[in-house]
Amino acid sequence: NAGVTQTPKFQVLKTGQSMTLQCAQDMNHNSMYWYRQDPGMGLRLIYYSASEGTTDKGEVPNGYNVSRLNKREFSLRLESAAPSQTSVYFCASSGRGGSDTQYFGPGTRLTVL
Amino acid sequence: GQQVMQIPQYQHVQEGEDFTTYCNSSTTLSNIQWYKQRPGGHPVFLIQLVKSGEVKKQKRLTFQFGEAKKNSSLHITATQTTDVGTYFCAGRAAGNKLTFGGGTRVLVKP
Numbered sequence: 215n216a217g218v219t220q221t222p223k224f225q226v227l228k229t230g231q232s233m234t235l236q237c238a239q240d241m242n243h244n245s246m247y248w249y250r251q252d253p254g255m256g257l258r259l260i261y262y263s264a265s266e267g268t269t270d271k272g273e274v275p276n277g278y279n280v281s282r283l284n285k286r287e288f289s290l291r292l293e294s295a296a297p298s299q300t301s302v303y304f305c306a307s308s309g310r311g312g313s314d315t316q317y318f319g320p321g322t323r324l325t326v327l
Numbered sequence: 328g329q330q331v332m333q334i335p336q337y338q339h340v341q342e343g344e345d346f347t348t349y350c351n352s353s354t355t356l357s358n359i360q361w362y363k364q365r366p367g368g369h370p371v372f373l374i375q376l377v378k379s380g381e382v383k384k385q386k387r388l389t390f391q392f393g394e395a396k397k398n399s400s401l402h403i404t405a406t407q408t409t410d411v412g413t414y415f416c417a418g419r420a421a422g423n424k425l426t427f428g429g430g431t432r433v434l435v436k437p
Contacts, residue, residue, distance in 0.1 A: 262424065
């Protein structure tokens with residue numbers, strides 16, 4: 215099992231460019247999450263998907279969109295990147311909602327110039 | 328909304344000493360989880376506490392859930408350089424999502 219995988223590992227964008235961060239899990243988990251972590255800071259929830267076909271906003275959803283493509287995959291899209299979105303983005307998954315262990319991917323380090 | 332706060336934000340520890348980091352919630356929790364993130368890495372699950380007053384140990388790490396289920400602590404004895412990293416607590420109130428605290432960043436002085 216690969217667990218949770220994320221692509222790309224690193225990305226540099228110019229202001230206004232768009233991109234999609236990909237996440238996939240092979241643990242048959244129902245729930246998936248996108249977090250951002252700014253330098254020296256904690257984890258802030260951007261969006262989550264409690265099950266296939268549903269998505270909900272988290273604490274900091276502005277400037278992002280998500281797609282739960284199927285049970286395995288949950289993508290995060292930045293339509294028009296801004297320097298304030300420079301961060302490390304983590305995808306996570308869990309078995310049966312937020313009360314279960316969350317398994318994190320290795321992260322995508324995004325810089326917006 | 329539900330808030331989870333951790334103190335201290337930073338912990339500088341001499342190798343071999345003990346320290347404790349604390350986690351406090353604004354609401355009563357169904358459970359609390361602890362994660363560790365090594366520098367440059369991703370958060371990794373350590374443990375989950377569910378019962379009021381529960382205490383669990385993992386080698387030199389002792390985790391406790393408060394009687395009122397609104398706070399938790401992580402105590403590390405005889406700190407080693409391998410303990411370096413950020414420790415996050417994450418709490419879930421009934422019907423809510425898991426909410427992460429801001430983390431305690433631990434630096435170990437050899």
